Amino acid sequence: MQFAIKYRPSYSLLGVKLDPNEQILVEAGSMVSMAADMQVDTKLSASGGMVKAFAGAVARKFLGGETMFVNVYTAGQSGGQILIAPALNGDIIHFPMQGGRLLIQASSFLAAHPGIEVKLQFGGLKTFLGGEGLFLLAASGAGDLFVNAYGGIREIDLDGSFIVDTGHVVAFEETLQFNVKKVGGWKSTMLSGEGLVTEFTGKGKLYIQTRNVGALVGWLTPMLPG
């Protein structure tokens, strides 16, 4: 698998060249174009047993993830290229996974080598407060993983503690502890415009996005005709 990311950061486009019969997992709806002999299969996004997978996929759908399904693309006998892009404007980054686990905000998952296992992080559900919060997928294994963001992606080498608006979280290493909480007192929660924040502690890498989908929706909503 060879890859290149063009048109960064605003309109990044991921191009992946697969070897003969090689596979890639792609978030549903994210294929832009591909070799005509590429095979497609669709499966539930969370791996594991069927029941668990379905529960995970449904949870992902209703608790803030984008879709319930991922597509598995398999190159033909002579290999083939696929172009992949997320729905939102923003950057794509590559993680060369070598063991270890990366926690990913559900709508930021874009694509992965089949050697990467992507599953629902059930603990992530506890981070939901009032329908808002951090909904996470856990990626583990070895291979190429691609994550997308709304806006640019800022990498932070954390050693200590750090607070991020929850709508700006993209991904973080499992070595970091996290806690979703309200900002300040109730007055600040209601009036600060910040809502929920996530406090990270420990040592590890944290990736945040420079724009927030919830904020875009919040801006558009009062503009709709009544």
Added chain:
Amino acid sequence: MHFEVKYNPSYALAIVSLGANESVVAEGGAMVSMSSNVAIQTSMGGGGGAGGLLKALKRTALGGESFFLNTYTSQGGPGEVTFAPTLPGDIAHIQMTGPGLVIQRTSYLAGSPGVAIDTQFGGLKSFLGGEGLFMLKASGQGDILVTSFGAIHLMELDGPYIVDSGHIVAFDETLSFENKRVGSWKSTFLSGEGLVTLFNGKGRLWIQSRNPKAFGQLVGGKLPPRQQ
């Protein structure tokens, strides 16, 4: 006539410099600014006069979009007109010399008067991919400007190739195209890809790195229901 594209790829703006009595044709609503000596004349796409109006109405009745073209003419001296599309993205300047160009309707921005825009092209076949994409055909000699949501990626095709129809900007008419479902029926319904377009032959294909409908559905799905 001189074309310049600035602020690309994110917020591309086309700056068209006209000589005295020279004209440029553009999609209705695309004009950003113009010199005060530039006059506008509006016509329907697909021909002028009553016949054009009838065709535009027929298109609307068939579920297409009406398509108005404005002709900007610099009177009595040189002038400048600038154009921009609605969505953030790039503008490509294409020199038309030989074969015609098929353009996704919302990607057409402007062109020189020597380029004819046919809105009747392909009939129902032009509603690509079940996504309600209406295709135009440009033919003749001259300049044409096409726009994208996101970056424009040019591909030189030679043989079969599959594209999500929401990512099509334009392609040479030397390419054949047909709608196709993705994978098995399961994938057609669940993959989020629905129908795609299978191209074949030899020619250029311009694609956009974002899909307006996918963006609209992602953001629209989070908006409150419209009040009746």
